[in-house]
Amino acid sequence: MKDILFDFIAKYITLTEEEKEAILALDLFRSVKKGTILLKEGQYSKESFFVLKGCLRVYYLIDGEEKTTAFYTEMDALTPHCVIQDAASEYFVSCVEDSIITVSNTDMEAEINTKFPKFELMCRKLSEQLLARHQIDFDEFKTSSPEQRYQNLLIKRPDLIQRVPQHQLASYLGIQPQSLSRLRARMLEKKS
């Protein structure tokens, strides 16, 4: 399982055995049950997550409705907004499936970053890449219709459609669950 973490890190920097040991010594790995809430709205958390196996979900509670805006699966890293801004969280993070993740906090990261400056570089590269990818995703979202977004999702993250409930996918696509149902029916219609 730890190999997944090191494979991920290897995309950005090269670690020595000593550095790997230092990371393992932090004892970051956690097993979390489906439905577990890792971060609540209003909480002041310092914890970041990395998904080794499973799926995390970010959602807002707006007028009593859950609005899902993001999914994190294998090899995805999530540092919530409240951790960066040192503010109360605007959203929830919960566990879609039984998952294995790492949980780290800001203090630990700062310590590692000063001990191994190489990590600072990794964090920068990682944030830069995530930001760039994210911007492209946002641009795609803006420039396409709900149906195109769904088609796009079928291609880019087909696994999500299998493992995540429809109504959560719907708000991820920016529409109502009923609209997603109809949209899917319409697409089947067209094909035949």
Added chain:
Amino acid sequence: MKDILFDFIAKYITLTEEEKEAILALDLFRSVKKGTILLKEGQYSKESFFVLKGCLRVYYLIDGEEKTTAFYTEMDALTPHCVIQDAASEYFVSCVEDSIITVSNTDMEAEINTKFPKFELMCRKLSEQLLARHQIDFDEFKTSSPEQRYQNLLIKRPDLIQRVPQHQLASYLGIQPQSLSRLRARMLEKKS
């Protein structure tokens, strides 16, 4: 003008005079005329921008139509996707108004970052913050209607509505120019 740059940097790290000199020695400042295209689709560019005064715009050319997805104004930093991925650019960057910006390239940044490791830290903090802010923006976009997005823009970036053409604002809001016109008329109607 250089004060704007140093004020911006001061939000993340504290610079010595020596470091400030080193930055000024790079001769990054540029004056660019309205309409200038700083990055073209298909180009392999290594240049990042920082806006001291004026406004830059990111747009895609889709079926011969310009689709604007982002605006960068005073104190905004833009590192295009193609710079991070070392790939052909998917979009254009152009100048909405006569502007004063800094233009830096990856090599220069790498040099500075090794000479002054402090910069590495700044870049990480900056990317992290931008990423976090960006995610919140994306979430807001997903969970709101075109009208709400426009209302939101009125509050958050009222200047944009003044300085940017309507049809560019429209695609920034994910709608057609005619729809923005109608939506505005509808809102005026409601008030009275």
Added chain:
DNA sequence: ATGATACGTTCACTTAGGTTAAGAAATGAG
């Protein structure tokens, strides 16, 4: 100054997503 082009608005019409409600299917707890 003038003609061309680009921009913003309006209108009529089409299309697709929002809303409300009902019922079927799947899931989970006891």
Added chain:
DNA sequence: CTCATTTCTTAACCTAAGTGAACGTATCAT
């Protein structure tokens, strides 16, 4: 296994965005 709850689908109706076209008005180049 059974009941309760959640999830998914369908349908009818409403509303708002997309589309195509027309028209007036800026804006720009010559």
